[in-house]
Amino acid sequence: MLPSDRWRHPFLLFANFFFYGWWDWRFTALLAVVILISYIAGRLIEGASSSRRKYFLMVACALLLGVLGYFKYTNFFLGSLRGLIEQTGGRVAWTTLKIILPAGISFYIFQAISYIVTVYRGKLIAERSIVKLGVYLSFFPHLVAGPIIHAPTFLPQLAKKRIFDAASFVKGARKFALGFLYKAVFADHLAAVVNPIFSTPSTQTPLTLFGGCLGFYGQIYFDFAGYSLMAIGVANLLGYTLPDNFNFPYRATSLVDFWHRWHISLSTWLRDYLYIPLGGNRCSVSRNYMNIIVTMLLGGLWHGASWNYLLWGGVHGVALCINHAWKKVFQSPSVFPKSMSWLLTQAVIFFCWIPFRAATLQDTLLIFQQFGKGFLQLGHLLVNHMPLSPATMAFPWLLVVLPLFFDMAFNGSQRLRECCSIRSTMLFYGMIAIALFVGLLFMPSGTINFIYFQF
Template sequence: MLFNSFTFAIFLPIVFFLYWFVTKGNLRFQNILLLVSSYFFYACWDYRFLFLLIFSTLLDFFSGIKIEEARTNRAKTFWLWLSIGINVGFLGVFKYFNFFAGSFAEMIGGFGFKVDLWTLKIILPVGISFYTFHGLSYVIDIYKNRIKSERDFINYSVFVSFFPLLVAGPIERATHLLPQIIKERTFNYTRAIDGLRQILWGLFKKIVIADSCADVVNQIFNNSSEQSGSTLALGAVLFAFQIYGDFSGYSDIALGTARLFGIELLRNFAFPYFSRDIAEFWRRWHISLSSWFKDYLYIPLGGSRGSTWKKIRNILIVFVVSGFWHGANWTFIIWGLLNALYILPSVLIKTNRVNLDVVAKGRLLPTIKELGLIGVTFGLTVIAWIFFRSTSVGAAFDYLLRMFSKSLFTVPSEIPYVTLFLIAAFIIIEWLGREDQYALQKFGFKWARPVRWSFYFVNVWLILFFSGNQHEFIYFQF
């Protein structure tokens, strides 16, 4: 079930009505309803993989209890690695088996040996990377004595499979979400309206911005050998806005939807394209994943402590793993490696935590220096996105070579004026709302009510107008 579908537009109000008016505030009934609704939401994609979600939930639920009850470190370690091994094993089979098999065949073929390649003809279960990471963080936190195990299976299952975050995040922590699940919740009108406002902005990002960019991007990337350098540059920039509108739009809808049920999810985006360096970009892009890798991989490896070589090693490992998390293709690994190379200099000279505050805070416009830094950071990010979008490493390099040719300084063969106008309006609104949790949180509050509601109406009208050009969320494939 897609957030931008007619089915979800029916599903959400029904669950909302049952949640607040039929359960009558009974926490047990509310959580059971959330669990059943979440499983139905997931089954609408493919019911055959619902068993995998339930099995993963059972595995981590009982592993958490066993880790907590273990009397020796050896027993605790056994249950931890059993959970990690099985979870990562499922992830490896469904997501990475064909990649490793193909890479092995290519390597052996390079030595003159012919290999009959056998691959699994399976569908990647949607959201498997996200709910697997939910479970892994849970058992690791119990092992590290950060939290106690949850003894109520319904409560734990809601934590893993809460439908707003189930298929594309944000990646939640038990320390943040579980206390909200086991605590009584009462309806808050102001919070609900705020949630609806964030849902509206998320739908605008996805349907009006991302989906408008998608057709142009697909046309340019699929026919890159026929395009001028300027057209390829336009395609790369539009893809940057497509993936941002698509993924941050999903996160906004998820956070807004959760707020309707009295639950606050982790913020996942903080206006990343207004970043002044790559380190700041990664503090603002896919925040839940970046913090997950920081806490469960980077810091255990030693973080920024130790020798220069260890710092370089740790950063390379984290970004390469982050790239590989996104997909079983060398393009994602190169994308991760490229971002690691971007961020390494600032880490080594210890300038990676210079830009911690919002750019131009308290001011309408940035300085020339800030604008230049934002432009350079965005340009580097766009180049990296070319690898993310391309079907192969060869195609990405070919795209770059054609883009940085003499024809880069020509006029693009076709200019999508409407899409560019919408992006310009989008950037202005995002800039004006950059000090809030999301752009529309307080946007227009000083306007007269008729003006503010007219603005909302225009947003709704644009969403409906562009809704016929529907594309699946990009991060569903991860």
């Protein structure tokens, strides 16, 4: 858009800061500090001797994680410590601090770490221009909710001379339109169903709770995948490429498969900068499983400072270990029918979303208790051939099930897309425009935040 490459990056940096400052201008200083730490650390690491490189890396990572820890975890640890002391009969005078969580802090801090570690590993030359590094760390389409872009994927794009690519532009518009439908129509409608159920779980019937959990299972996918698609689409419109963040995760037939399809940028980050440094799978089996669990626990904690997220990460970690063990024991894939693998995998994912969404651990337990009761009631209804209550029938089951089913079964099938697609450039343009309008007509009024903004 701009006439020369010379002003493109300063302009983009200004736009990124303007975008971030629109939410709260005070935190632009924090973003600037993170950029500065990354820039200085990158240059120092590159120029230092091998023994000092590690020192600089550790200091930079400690600083960045310190910033993240202060804003995100201080109150969690203070609160947990207080609870622990009070449970043992002690008394404490402190209260939690009034700390505002800066939007997207987990995302840009992880990107900064990605940059520093990549420079440390010698896979990337430290960026000479603080403006370019700033553009990478604060690039507005993915600044507040990802995807987390790894430095080697994005920084080289900034070095290239930009040539307008019409195909990339229009495909970016298509991705944006698809993301808009995901978020504005499907996720936000599901939010309207899900939020009241999770805010008062004690007053809900087991079947409504099940519907609410199923709704959240769809909502979190449409919400986050929608944001990611819009971010990737906007980046494409500006001439940049961001990697895909989702690949129809609810088609996964194992948990390992799921983590290759869900929030790909985070799972890749955790693999590259946590799991592998911990030893990965090049160690004993027990150590390998420990690495998986630690990685997933920290992955859970990355989402937020709460016991619920830890539980979510922990259960995923254990389930991944079982998945790996299963694969080792039963080498042949035909031991378990694919449909059963899918059902089992999705059931684990479904139940794991409950602590992820519930407000407290107590709510999580309550929901599981209600599920238990529900199974008993359902058995009673089936045995006695009794009809379901009208309130249950009134639940928007179609809204909860249909969009997800069509997206996973049709859009997610490469074979179907190849054999049944219609090829017409004009129609392609028209469908993007129409999809945008359909999104406008069907989106609920009001403002519903992206779920991942809080992380």
